[in-house]
Each structure stands twice: as structure tokens, then as C-alpha cells.
Amino acid sequence: MTQVILGQFLNGIIVGTLYGIIALGVTLTFGITGIVNFALGQFMMIGAYAAWHFTDITHLPYPVSVVLAVLVAGLAGFLSDRALFQFTRNNLVNGLLVSIGLISVIESGALLLYTATPKNMDFVLSGSWTVGAITISRMKVVTFGVLLAVIGLTWLALANTWLGRATRAYAQNPEAAMLMGVRTEMLQVGVSVYSCALAGMGGALYAGLYSLEPSMGALFILKGVEAAILAGVGNLAGALVGGIILGVTESIGSLFLPTAFRDAYGLVFLVAILLFRPSGLFGSQK
């Protein structure tokens, strides 16, 4: 039993980092552009399908495909920002609705291009590692490592570089940041694109693990938003931890409680957190 629990725990952590990378995008977008982009799940889907396309159809090596997929998702993010989201800055409700409209558009596009049949990518990295009684597939470990590195680097960049300081300054006080010479419009576009690219990267890595469907984004954006709120919106390292908590809660929860309610544990947890610690687990209390 202990092995099963430990195995589920590790699985939860890995799925949790996938939630975490979406959560990071949600948090960044919210902090800088003042909206929650619900279409981030669809950018993840774009990344996933792009990675699958480049690997299985154009036969590029998987790592190259991932990089290309990130670029594709980033480009899509740039286009969506120029065409739509630049008009909804700091307007939460409009941003929400525009992103919902975008979900339908992107999903229909994917359905037209790739149909609803699930796509399975050929194994890029087969085999697994066994530590003691626990077996875990290599691809999962690699995914986890890459995502962790990306989130870590983002965090470091925000803490240490000029651009990172500008971003944080802008999140705290837009006018003051503007007066200090931060090119706010560029920053907003940049963050918007970066969030989409992150989601695309999550998708590209997801493609190496699970099968793809055009509707996969919906689940992930919900989990991403949940994770971001769990941590406290605006908290970057928290986004990762929030994602992991969510992933672990779900996988451990479904061991002891009916699996059908898998998605419910995270929700109950989320409601409890919001009610008793409204600024999130790691947010400072007002």
C-alpha cells in the first residue's frame, strides 16, 4: 500500500507541475495585464498538437519539436494579444469573455485540422526507472525536470534581471513603473506572449506522455486557475506549489475516495482555501 501511495504521490507531483506551468501563465497574465486568459488551456493544446505534428508527421527530433511548438504557441499568443487582448487590458470581465470566445475558435480550428480522434505520439523516451519498489517512466521524470527548470528560471529571471524587476514593479504600481521608464505596452505584450509560450511548452511535454484531444485545454485551464488561486494570485513560486498540491490531492484522494470525484477534491480544497485564507496559501494576509 505504501508503494501505491508513494507512486500516486509522485504521479501527482508530475501532473501538478503541468498544472503549475499553466498557473504560472495565469498568475503572470493577471498581474501584468489584469485579465485571466481562459484560453491558455487552448494554447497548451496548440503546443501539444504542434509537438505531435512536428514529431510524428514531419519527423523532427522531439526536442526540436518542443522548441518549435513553444514558438508556435508564442506566435499564436502574440497574434491573439495584438488582435484581441490589447483591447481588454485591466478589464477582467471582458478579458474573460473574449478568452472564452477564443476557446471556441481555437478548438474548432483544431477539430477541423486534426479531427476529434485522439492522437498518440510515438514513444520518444521509453523505459522507466525503478527505485526500490517504485517504477516511474523516464519521460515523466524528464517532463518534470524540464518544467521545474523553466519555472525556476522564470522565477530567477524575475528576481534578478532588470526586466524581471520592471515586471514586478509594474505589477505593484503601473504608473510609477511607467514613470521609471518601463515600456509598459511592450511589457504587457511580452508577458502575454510568454504566458502562452509557457502553456505551449506544457502542452508539448504533455504530448510525450498522454494522448491528445482538441478538448484537452478546458481541464488544464481550470486546474491552472485553481492552482494560481490556491497559491495566491501573483505568487510565482506559489503557482508551482499550488499546482503540485492540487495534483497530489487529486491522485492521493482518488486512492481513498471514489475516482469519479477526482476533480472534486481540488475544488473542495480550493473553496476552503479561498474562504479561510482569501489571499491564498502563500499570500500575505491583509
Add this chain to the structure above:
Amino acid sequence: MSAAWLLLPLYLVPVVSHSEVLLTILIFTYILGILAIAFNIVFGYAGQLTMFHGAAFGIGAYATYLILTKFGLPFWLALVPMFGGILVLSLLVGWICFKFRLREFYLAVVTLAFSELTRLVVLNWNSVTNGTLGLLVLDKPTVWLPGTGIVKVDGTLAWYLLTLTSLCLVTVLSQVLVRSWVGRNFAAIRLNEDLAQTLGINTFRYKLLAFTVSNVLAAFAGVLFGFYTNYIEPSQLSITQSLDAIAMVLLGGMGSILGPVVGAFLLTGLPHVIEFSAELRAAAYGAILILAILVMPRGIVGLFSRWRHVS
């Protein structure tokens, strides 16, 4: 009463046209219009972005049908315990949300979480709800008409009249509500909640009221939907259902009485009028929504500001 009068000419549509397609689109418009009006009360008037109306819509249909079959009550009597149940549920969810002073995004997410929890319960309570397969509704509501006595509402024309009458009643009801002192308090809360509180308005109570009324009306729309389509399934409680209603309200014009109905008409009607495949239809739906938000932030009714309710 101005807004409800505008609906009256619609009674003439079946006289002018016998097109089944047109009448069906209009029936869906009226049913979803009620849902949109319901959401407009809590969002357009009281300014609270909640996402529970989709769940209320679905539960309304399920609860009414289950009560009807389990206890053998007639349709209209079965509505009473259903409304009671929705009332209790909304008070519970609303009490939790508003007691903890959740606002904007957080309010939306928590109500959405409750809505999802409800959907999961309905989805997995197989013995009662029949799970993903859904329920086949074999009953039809009956109405008493002078002259003919009690008749079953069956067929497109009868449903057209029933749904239109329901829409008129809901419109009048919502108009009376928002033009009363209750509606003024809603507007005060929407415009500045802190100020409203300072002025002695019990914001908690009024937000709870708006939320509850909205859910009860949404449940009514759900009942009509379930009994018209003869089929109830868990996806009727889904987030998409809530989002569709939000889209209708924003497209039509929030904070106006008939705006939501206009929105409902465009979003149900337009994708059918233009011959599209299912995928393209979803894309068109998304595109209409995006354009509506970006080009007409006050909705279609907002373009004709003369009709706009000022509060």
C-alpha cells in the same frame, strides 16, 4: 411595462410563418432568454459575477422530472418542491460566498467550483440521475385553457406559446424587481458596494437575494429546456451552459431588460441561419462573442440607448 409590450407582437409569429425551424429557434431563444434574464439580474443589475446559474438550470430540470416521476405529482406542482430546493441550495452557496465577502474573480471561481461540484454529483449519482446517459423525459406539462380544459403541451406551436408566455412573465417579474427599491439597492451595490454599505444597505442580504432570484429563474428555464427537448443530461449543468448565458447577456446588453433576450436570439439563431458544419458553428459562435465584446461593449441594446434602462 414597456419592455414586456415589445414581446407581445411575437405571439403573431406563428400566424405569419409556419416554418418549424423558425419556431424552434424562437423556442430555444425564449428558454435561453429566461436563463439570460436570470443571470442579468445578478450580474447586470447587482454587479456580481457568479457562475452558478448553469448548475441551477440543470438541477431545475433534473429535480422537477425526478419529483414528478417519484411522487407522481403533476408538472406544475412538482415545480414547487424544486423551487424550494433551489432556494435552499442558492441560499447555502450564496451565504458562503457573500459571508466571506468574495468579489469579482474570486466570486466567479468559487461559484464555478460549486457549480462543478454539483455537476459531478449529478454525473456520478447513477442510481438517481442515470449518469452520463441522462434521463429521457416522457412527460409533458399540461395547461388549463378556457374552453378546451386541460391539455398537454405538445408540438411546436404549443411550446412556442408556453415558452413565450413564460418569457413574458419572467420579463415582467424582473422589470418589477429591478424598478423597485430592491432594484435600486442592487444598482447601488453594483456601482459602489462600500458606499452602499455606508448608506445603510445590507449588501450581504441584497446580494444573496439577487443570487437566489437569479438561480430560481435559471432553474425555471432549465425545466422548460428539459421538458421541451425531452432529454436531460449532466452537460446541461456544465460551465459551458453558464458561459453561454453570460455571452448572451453581454452580447445583448447587460443591465437592460430585453438585452439578454436579443443576445439569446442572436447566439441561438445566427449559427443556424448560416449553414455551417458543427465545427465552424462553434467558431462562428466564438467570433460573434469576441466581436460583440470588442466592438459593442454595451451590447446591441446599448447601441439603441433610448431603450436602455437607466438606473
